[in-house]
Amino acid sequence: xxxxxxxxxxxxxxxxxxxxxxxxxxxxxxxxxxxxxxxxxxxxxxxxxxxxxxxxxxxxxxxxxxxxxxxxxxxxxxxxxxxxxxxxxxxxxxxxxxxxxxxxxxxxxxxxxxxxxxxxxxxxxxxxxxxxxxxxxxxxxxxxxxxxxxxxxxxxxxxxxxxxxxxxxxxxxxxxxxxxxxxxxxxxxxxxxxxxxxxxxxxxxxxxxxxxxxxxxxxxxxxxxxxxxxxxxxxxxxxxxxxxxxxxxxxxxxxxxxxxxxxxxxxxxxxxxxxxxxxxxxxxxxxxxx
Amino acid sequence: xxxxxxxxxxxxxxxxxxxxxxxxxxxxxxxxxxxxxxxxxxxxxxxxxxxxxxxxxxxxxxxxxxxxxxxxxxxxxxxxxxxxxxxxxxxxxxxxxxxxxxxxxxxxxxxxxxxxxxxxxxxxxxxxxxxxxxxxxxxxxxxxxxxxxxxxxxxxxxxxxxxxxxxxxxxxxxxxxxxxxxxxxxxxxxxxxxxxxxxxxxxxxxxxxxxxxxxxxxxxxxxxxxxxxxxxxxxxxxxxxxxxxxxxxxxxxxxxxxxxxxxxxxxxxxxxxx
Ligand SMILES: Nc1ncnc2c1ncn2[C@@H]1O[C@H](COP(=O)(O)OP(=O)(O)O)[C@@H](O)[C@H]1O
Ligand SMILES: [Mg+2]
Numbered sequence: 001x002x003x004x005x006x007x008x009x010x011x012x013x014x015x016x017x018x019x020x021x022x023x024x025x026x027x028x029x030x031x032x033x034x035x036x037x038x039x040x041x042x043x044x045x046x047x048x049x050x051x052x053x054x055x056x057x058x059x060x061x062x063x064x065x066x067x068x069x070x071x072x073x074x075x076x077x078x079x080x081x082x083x084x085x086x087x088x089x090x091x092x093x094x095x096x097x098x099x100x101x102x103x104x105x106x107x108x109x110x111x112x113x114x115x116x117x118x119x120x121x122x123x124x125x126x127x128x129x130x131x132x133x134x135x136x137x138x139x140x141x142x143x144x145x146x147x148x149x150x151x152x153x154x155x156x157x158x159x160x161x162x163x164x165x166x167x168x169x170x171x172x173x174x175x176x177x178x179x180x181x182x183x184x185x186x187x188x189x190x191x192x193x194x195x196x197x198x199x200x201x202x203x204x205x206x207x208x209x210x211x212x213x214x215x216x217x218x219x220x221x222x223x224x225x226x227x228x229x230x231x232x233x234x235x236x237x238x239x240x241x242x243x244x245x246x247x248x249x250x251x252x253x254x255x256x257x258x259x260x261x262x263x264x265x266x267x268x269x270x271x272x273x274x275x276x277x278x279x280x281x282x283x284x285x286x287x288x289x290x
Numbered sequence: 291x292x293x294x295x296x297x298x299x300x301x302x303x304x305x306x307x308x309x310x311x312x313x314x315x316x317x318x319x320x321x322x323x324x325x326x327x328x329x330x331x332x333x334x335x336x337x338x339x340x341x342x343x344x345x346x347x348x349x350x351x352x353x354x355x356x357x358x359x360x361x362x363x364x365x366x367x368x369x370x371x372x373x374x375x376x377x378x379x380x381x382x383x384x385x386x387x388x389x390x391x392x393x394x395x396x397x398x399x400x401x402x403x404x405x406x407x408x409x410x411x412x413x414x415x416x417x418x419x420x421x422x423x424x425x426x427x428x429x430x431x432x433x434x435x436x437x438x439x440x441x442x443x444x445x446x447x448x449x450x451x452x453x454x455x456x457x458x459x460x461x462x463x464x465x466x467x468x469x470x471x472x473x474x475x476x477x478x479x480x481x482x483x484x485x486x487x488x489x490x491x492x493x494x495x496x497x498x499x500x501x502x503x504x505x506x507x508x509x510x511x512x513x514x515x516x517x518x519x520x521x522x523x524x525x526x527x528x529x530x531x532x533x534x535x536x537x538x539x540x541x542x543x544x545x546x547x548x549x550x551x552x553x554x555x556x557x558x559x560x561x562x563x564x
Contacts, residue, residue: 055486085483100478101489190486192448193441210444210484228484 006032015048015078022054026062030069037073044075051080054102058087063094086272184219191215191229200236211252220244227251234279241278249275259284292323292404294397295528296426297461298411298419298450300442302333304432305463308499310410311339312518313430315508316525318374322405325365327396328379329409329422331387336410337378341506342366351380354392361399370511375404385418390425397425406528414446423450429458430490435465435476444485459490461524466495491524493517 006024010017020029037044049070058066070077079097082088088098183201191197191205193212202219213229215221218236220243227246232255234242242256250269253262256279265286268275274289297310307330314326327350328336337343348357348364358364361377368374380387400407411422423429429450433443443460450458462481469475482489496517502509509518510525 083482083488085479088479100482192451193444195448208484208486212441212444226483 007036009036015050015076016044017050017052019052020054020056022056026058026065030065033066034069037075044073046074046076048076048078050078052102053080053082053084053087055083056087057084058082058090060090063090067094190225193229209246217242223247230254232256243276243278245274245276247274248272249277254284256284292401292406294401294407294409294425294427295430296329296409296411296423296428297430297432298423298446299413299432300439300444300446301415302413304413304434304439305461305493305499306330306413306432307336307339307410308503309430309432309461309463309493309521310336310408311503311508312510312521313524313528314374314406314408315340315368315371316510316521317406317408317528318368318371319511320525320529321373322529323373323403324371324406324408325375325377325400325404327377327400327407327409329388329393329418330412331379331385331418332381333412334379334381337366337376338506339503340376340508341369342376342378343506346378349378349380351387353377354388354396361396370507385412385416386421388418388421390421393421394425414442414449419449420453423453423455426455429455430461431458431485431487432461432463433481433485434463435470435478435481437476440476440481440484447485447487457487459488460485461491461493462489463493464495465492490527491520493520493524 004021006021006029008019010019024032067077077096079099080087080091081099081102082091083100083102088100091098183199184204185199185201186204186206187197188206190207191209191213193210196214196216197203197205198216200218202221203215203217204222204224205215206224208225209215209223209227209229209231211228215223215229215231216235217231217233219234219240221231221233223231223244223246225246226248227244228250230253231244231246231251233244234240234257237257244251244254244256249264249271251264253260254277255261256277259279259282261277261284268286268288271288271290276287276289277284278287279285295313297306297313299306310326310328314324317324326336326340328334329350330336331350334349337346345366350364352358353361353364364377365375366378368376397407409422409426412418431443431446431450433439447458450456460482462478465478466475470477478489478492494516496509496515498509498512498515499517502512502515509515510521512518
């Protein structure tokens with residue numbers, strides 16, 4: 001890894017402004033922070049701090065840990081600057097002042113990730129990943145299906161396991177499934193209005209699916225992000241079950257096989273929890289992963 | 291070396307031309323050497339908003355077609371600032387009169403001669419968009435806080451990404467906080483949550499915008515105007531990315547929420563980069 005600064009500081013009229021890069025694990029941020037504070041204690045002593053968090057999505061636990069650390073060091077946290085609504089809400093609930101946006105001090109990457117497409121099922125894929133930033137992304141269907149790879153999709157807890165015909169019981173904690181999996185692709189990108197992603201196998205989107213965007217998959221769909229657009233799963237009519245999972249589930253419409261749903265119970269969409277939609281006895285059913 | 295910034299949107303009428311004029315004049319006011327390019331060919335009106343219509347001799351198309359000696363001959367010097375210039379659009383020509391490689395070349399030349407090159411671009415749905423953005427280093431997307439405008443802005447961000455222009459910034463224009471409160475208008479949170487890009491500023495609805503366009507005087511110079519002040523903070527952020535966004539706040543409560551969000555400079559929670 002490069003030696004880029006995880007945390008940078010700047011003295012201002014209103015105290016110290018601390019900027020944290022967005023894409024380092026929080027544990028690493030805390031390590032770095034305690035190292036810095038320890039090293040330059042006199043500089044920090046009794047200061048007021050403001051935090052620039054960029055697009056980082058903090059959990060309540062992260063914020064608690066951070067605030068506990070700061071108060072132990074007798075540092076006063078004045079408020080945060082954040083582009084992430086989730087982070088701002090958590091901070092506000094703790095009585096912190098918040099400013100929307102971010103400054104340019106830290107090495108930020110924003111939520112507009114460089115699009116990447118990865119095939120989960122084929123490591124030694126002979127064909128290159130789909131071209132970057134092409135809309136719509138359509139991935140060619142290989143004529144003969146090569147199979148068998150471990151797919152450990154980083155889906156939320158209890159997300160549907162990739163469908164199996166012959167599952168092998170493995171005595172490890174994580175639900176590792178050895179299965180003849182069809183092509184699964186991972187797309188790291190925000191799918192925006194007017195864009196359409198179509199794939200014959202399973203589709204994993206690491207990013208948001210915005211209103212006006214569309215996903216079409218032969219198999220399952222998993223969105224690690226907010227699903228606001230249209231998602232269509234199980235287009236391949238092979239009798240296998242199909243599902244749609246999103247970490248935030250606010251779709252305009254979903255389709256699983258031939259069933260269409262556009263009116264969602266607020267009980268489902270109001271929760272800021274991952275949801276899985278499956279087809280069961282000809283009806284779409286929802287499971288909220290609390 | 292200067293920076294080429296394109297100002298665009300999903301559809302027309304959201305405030306691109308107003309933004310180009312005010313940002314250009316605001317940067318000039320801060321002492322920067324600025325050229326405004328009206329790349330909205332056929333819909334030319336940046337010259338009107340700048341009050342420079344009667345001075346046009348050559349235009350953008352003449353420059354790329356080498357109908358004049360150099361780009362300098364087509365530049366119109368602003369009335370107020372000696373360091374602000376306009377390269378006007380052709381009124382009658384079609385939108386594909388300037389090709390992407392010609393635009394790139396022009397931007398390269400201007401980049402060497404100015405601190406900022408601001409391009410008033412056609413909307414993403416319009417012809418000529420691809421041509422206008424070809425030479426830009428950065429993009430600002432103007433949107434109104436309305437569902438349809440945000441949806442179109444999202445589309446344009448996608449189009450820009452496809453051209454490898456990946457970190458556009460968002461200018462929310464015509465914000466009316468009283469309507470946001472009544473839930474009749476999208477708030478800043480709702481807009482940024484969907485688009486997921488950085489904000490460069492928020493401009494309130496302000497009837498002075500219309501008056502100033504009619505007079506041909508960008509209102510970034512008008513100290514009593516809220517929109518003008520908001521544009522000045524955009525300008526500060528363009529010059530120094532570490533400047534906090536400041537928004538002029540009316541004390542009557544209309545802007546109470548924005549005060550909370552953008553409490554820059556009023557001592558509540560704000561700091562300026564030093
Ligand atoms: N902040 C604002 N408050 C009030 N009116 C505005 C504001 N911004 C723009 N307008 C008005 O909206 C109209 C369209 O603006 P313009 O800049 O020409 O948009 P575009 O270039 O995107 O087509 C103009 O009449 C302008 O005066
Ligand atoms: Mg215009």
